[in-house]
Amino acid sequence: MDGKETPLQVLIAGCGYVGTALGLELAAQGDTVWGLRRNAGKLPSPIRPVAADLLADRLEDVLPQVDRVVYAAAADGPREDAYRRAYVEGPGRLLAALTARGDPVERFIFVSSTAVYGDAGGGWVDEATPCIPENFRGSRVLEGEEAVLASSIPGLVLRLGGIYGPGRTRLLDRVREGKARCPGDGPIWSNRIHREDCAGALAHLLRLQEPHPVYLGVDDAPTPLCQVYRELAAMLDAPEPQVDPASTRDRSNKRCSNRRLRESGYHFRFPTFREGYRALVESGA
Ligand SMILES: NC(=O)c1ccc[n+]([C@@H]2O[C@H](COP(=O)([O-])OP(=O)(O)OC[C@H]3O[C@@H](n4cnc5c(N)ncnc54)[C@H](OP(=O)(O)O)[C@@H]3O)[C@@H](O)[C@H]2O)c1
Numbered sequence: 217m218d219g220k221e222t223p224l225q226v227l228i229a230g231c232g233y234v235g236t237a238l239g240l241e242l243a244a245q246g247d248t249v250w251g252l253r254r255n256a257g258k259l260p261s262p263i264r265p266v267a268a269d270l271l272a273d274r275l276e277d278v279l280p281q282v283d284r285v286v287y288a289a290a291a292d293g294p295r296e297d298a299y300r301r302a303y304v305e306g307p308g309r310l311l312a313a314l315t316a317r318g319d320p321v322e323r324f325i326f327v328s329s330t331a332v333y334g335d336a337g338g339g340w341v342d343e344a345t346p347c348i349p350e351n352f353r354g355s356r357v358l359e360g361e362e363a364v365l366a367s368s369i370p371g372l373v374l375r376l377g378g379i380y381g382p383g384r385t386r387l388l389d390r391v392r393e394g395k396a397r398c399p400g401d402g403p404i405w406s407n408r409i410h411r412e413d414c415a416g417a418l419a420h421l422l423r424l425q426e427p428h429p430v431y432l433g434v435d436d437a438p439t440p441l442c443q444v445y446r447e448l449a450a451m452l453d454a455p456e457p458q459v460d461p462a463s464t465r466d467r468s469n470k471r472c473s474n475r476r477l478r479e480s481g482y483h484f485r486f487p488t489f490r491e492g493y494r495a496l497v498e499s500g501a
Pocket residue numbers: 229230231232233234235252253254255256268269270271287288289290291292302306327328329330375376377378379380
C-alpha cells in the first residue's frame with residue numbers, strides 16, 4: 217500500500233494454501249484479515265482466525281464485518297458431492313449470510329479454476345471463450361462462478377491454473393523419482409501459476425478499479441507438459457521423462473492467456489515455471 221490507500225477489512229473464506237499466502241500479504245501491507253476455516257488453529261498470526269464450517273447453520277453469527285471477501289475453499293475429496301459442497305453450496309451459503317446481514321461488502325472474489333473450459337484441442341482460451349466443462353469438476357466450479365456473478369454483492373472470478381510453490385512440488389517430485397511421463401501423441405499444454413502470484417493477483421484484484429467480472433490466473437508461458445518435465449529434469453540433473461501414450465487420458469488440452477490480468481497492471485513475480493521452480497529448487501524443495 218502506498219500510504220494513500222484505505223486499509224481493507226478482508227474475509228478469506230476457505231483460508232488454506234492460497235488464502236494464507238494472500239492473508240499474510242494483505243496483513244503485511246496494513247489490511248485487517250480474517251481467515252475462515254474449520255481448522256482455524258492452523259492459521260498464522262496476524263490472520264485473525266474464524267473457526268467455522270461454511271455449511272453450518274447460522275453462519276451469519278460468526279462472520280466479521282468486512283468490505284471484501286475472497287472465497288478460496290477447495291473440495292475435501294474427488295467426488296462430486298465434495299465439489300458441490302465446496303463450489304456451489306459454500307459460496308451460496310456465504311453470499312446468503314452476507315446478504316441477510318446487509319453487510320456493505322464491495323467485492324466478493326471467487327477463486328475458480330481453468331477446469332471450467334474443458335478441452336480446446338491445444339488452442340488458446342481467454343475470458344471470452346465459452347465455458348464447456350468436460351466433467352463434474354468444471355461444471356460445479358462453473359455453477360459457483362455463475363452464482364457469485366449473479367449475486368447482489370459485486371462479484372469477481374479468478375480462474376487459476378495448476379498451482380505450485382513451497383510444499384506443492386508434485387511435478388518436481390515426479391521428475392526426481394523418475395516417474396514423469398510424456399504423452400505420445402502431441403503436446404499437452406500445462407498452464408501453471410506460483411502460489412505467490414495467486415496471492416499477488418488476488419491482492420491486486422481486491423483493489424482494482426472497475427474490474428472485469430472474470431480473469432484468468434496463469435503465468436506467461438503455457439508450455440507442453442513434456443517440455444516442463446524435460447527442463448525440470450535438466451534443472452535437477454534427473455533422468456529424462458519417458459514417453460507413455462496412456463498419460464494423455466483425462467487431460468484437457470488448452471493454452472490459457474493471462475493478457476487481461478497483465479493489462480490490468482499485474483506484474484508476475486514468477487512470469488514462467490522456469491523462475492518459479494528454479495527458486496523452489498534453490499530453496500531446497
Ligand atoms: N490446486 C490447484 O492446482 C488449483 C488449481 C486451480 C484452482 N484451484 C482453486 O484454488 C482455491 C484454493 O486452493 P488451495 O490450494 O488454497 O486449497 P486448500 O489449501 O485446500 O485450502 C482450502 C481451504 O478451504 C477450507 N475449507 C474447505 N471446506 C470448508 C468448509 N466447508 N468450511 C470452511 N472451510 C473449508 C479448508 O480448511 P479446513 O479443512 O480447515 O476447513 C482448506 O484449508 C480452491 O478453490 C481451488 O479449487 C486450485
